[in-house]
Amino acid sequence: MYAGGDSSGWSVYNSYYYEKWSEDRQFCVGDTLFFEYNKHINDVREVSNELDFESCTPTSTVALDNTGHDLVRLTRPGVHDFVNLKTGLSHAGIKLRITVQPSTENVTLPDAPKKLSPIDYLNRWWLRFFRPHH
Template identity: 45%
Template sequence: MALINSKYFFASLIILVALFGVGVEGTVHKVGDSSGWTMMGVDYQAWASSRTFQVGDSLVFEYNNELHDVTEVTPHDFELCDQSNPLARYQTGSDTVTLTKPGFQHFICGVPGHCDIGQKLDILVFPASLGPVAAPVPGPVRSPSSSMSPSPSPLADSPTNAPQFQMGPSPL
């Protein structure tokens, strides 16, 4: 009996992991790769176009906080490089922004002139993937001779009209 219970335990554990994940974390994207968040040498549009962003992912901005910041702005302010009405501002020099909702997100450097010469990033965040399809919950252990089709049973005419399955002898 302990063997059967452990089989159910491990099968259930596998199903729970498939459904909910263990420590489900998204991809970590270091903005600008080894160059980081800077105003020279990185085409952030090209950098972003080579990646897919999903809810649960995070962006890591690494930069010199004496020269730059990270300012999240609206699409309109992104186009104008206007940092005067930020949605969020990060200034530590090593900031992680977790992507929590699908849609476009826009980041600029709020230091005057930096956005105008290309220190800006807009990304499209997709909903989190659904992950693997869950396996069906295991039912009773059946012998090889048992059938998966419903068997006649006095309970077959029960109010639920649910199919009933016949169990074979225990393999133990």
């Protein structure tokens, strides 16, 4: 679990702060973000397009959280944009863009070809050419 903005929470009026915060972390599907803030002043909205993120307009809200102690589970890879639109604080810099990588859990890799011992190799060669024929 990642605390959005660490101990400063979701209240720093400087978008560079959240940009730097997200650069230092690697997010994967299944991770959780925790946003803590004053619910009377702030909220957390995930928006689905870059224009809404840059302009701080709520036309593409994916999810809205406003309890002041919000857990957001990252369920899909790709870019996720979070803004604070309550009282226009996104313009003041309370917004976060993260890139979520696919999950590394439950990934099954193909078995590597096994190297045959000399005896196994000879047995396979022998059976290929000298099979009994009925």
